[in-house]
Amino acid sequence: MKRIAVFTSGGDAPGMNAAIRAVVRMAMYHKVEIFGIQYGYRGMIQGDIIPLQSRSVSNIIQRGGTILRTARSEEFMMYEGREKAFNALQQNGIEGLIGIGGDGTFKGLSKFMEEFPVNVVGVPGTIDNDLYGTDYTIGFDTAVNTALGTIDKIRDTAAAHERLFYVEVMGRDAGFIAVDVGIASGAEYIVIPETETNIDDLREMLRHYRKDKSSAIIIVAEGDEEGNAFEIADKVKDAAGYDYRISVIGHVQRGGSPSALDRCLASRLGAAAVEKLIEGKTGIMVGEINWKINEIPLEETWKKHKRVQPHLLELARILSL
Numbered sequence: 001m002k003r004i005a006v007f008t009s010g011g012d013a014p015g016m017n018a019a020i021r022a023v024v025r026m027a028m029y030h031k032v033e034i035f036g037i038q039y040g041y042r043g044m045i046q047g048d049i050i051p052l053q054s055r056s057v058s059n060i061i062q063r064g065g066t067i068l069r070t071a072r073s074e075e076f077m078m079y080e081g082r083e084k085a086f087n088a089l090q091q092n093g094i095e096g097l098i099g100i101g102g103d104g105t106f107k108g109l110s111k112f113m114e115e116f117p118v119n120v121v122g123v124p125g126t127i128d129n130d131l132y133g134t135d136y137t138i139g140f141d142t143a144v145n146t147a148l149g150t151i152d153k154i155r156d157t158a159a160a161h162e163r164l165f166y167v168e169v170m171g172r173d174a175g176f177i178a179v180d181v182g183i184a185s186g187a188e189y190i191v192i193p194e195t196e197t198n199i200d201d202l203r204e205m206l207r208h209y210r211k212d213k214s215s216a217i218i219i220v221a222e223g224d225e226e227g228n229a230f231e232i233a234d235k236v237k238d239a240a241g242y243d244y245r246i247s248v249i250g251h252v253q254r255g256g257s258p259s260a261l262d263r264c265l266a267s268r269l270g271a272a273a274v275e276k277l278i279e280g281k282t283g284i285m286v287g288e289i290n291w292k293i294n295e296i297p298l299e300e301t302w303k304k305h306k307r308v309q310p311h312l313l314e315l316a317r318i319l320s321l
């Protein structure tokens, strides 16, 4: 393996830059030439490929976003797009690819390696934490802390006005952010897509809290099957007499300086991805289970489902009584 390339794709996540830095520096350490593909699969198709050196990744470990930029590419979903991408890699002599992203990125990589002779390794980078084969994805810890900081502020105003707040956090298909943020903020109720939301139960809990809690917080994962925070508030209706407001935290969860946990995880996984490629591994994602590097076939990362632990919801409920 003489020349490899790294790219970021899909939703950005804090810590992606730390992962890029680790990939570049570990590749240089092993005397492998390293290139960066800009704008994810779109840039791969367009041959937007630049050489990277050690100093190209100076001063980025603390920055959110991704210096390589990212995109969601429709064209790469078609065979013709993937063929163009393969030709661009060939023209640049790229033998191995490291893709940092979530399930969409890995589905693309999997398809790509089925059709073309490319060596690929995935690094889990998404705030959603919804990839099987790793305890944590890069960006999750920072996103949880960002949401938490906001909810702590919402608690102040909720307490001052004696209000109920529905707070919507990100997680289209997954409730990992909602559960951790819910426990850490001491929320009164958490709704997530993985479990059936019972509006009657929520009403009942609100009636219970209303007896002696002057304010309350309900965390709603955006992808809940009963709807987003506005829709759920509509279904609950009078909220047991609480004056209520709705707050959507949104994309602020994707930005900001990565936490120490995310920087360290990104450093370990970026470095491991390079080592796996050099060892001749392909078609895998590198993750961590119980602090140990784990490799898993790319397809399993989305075909198998990492489950939110139901006992955590129960814990949140007990601790809010």
Ligand code: F6P
Binding pocket: 011, 102, 126, 127, 128, 170, 171, 172, 222, 254
């Ligand atoms: O997958 C990461 C994520 O932030 C999800 O939590 C969210 O639903 C989605 O991306 C938002 O995507 P976009 O930035 O394209 O609106």
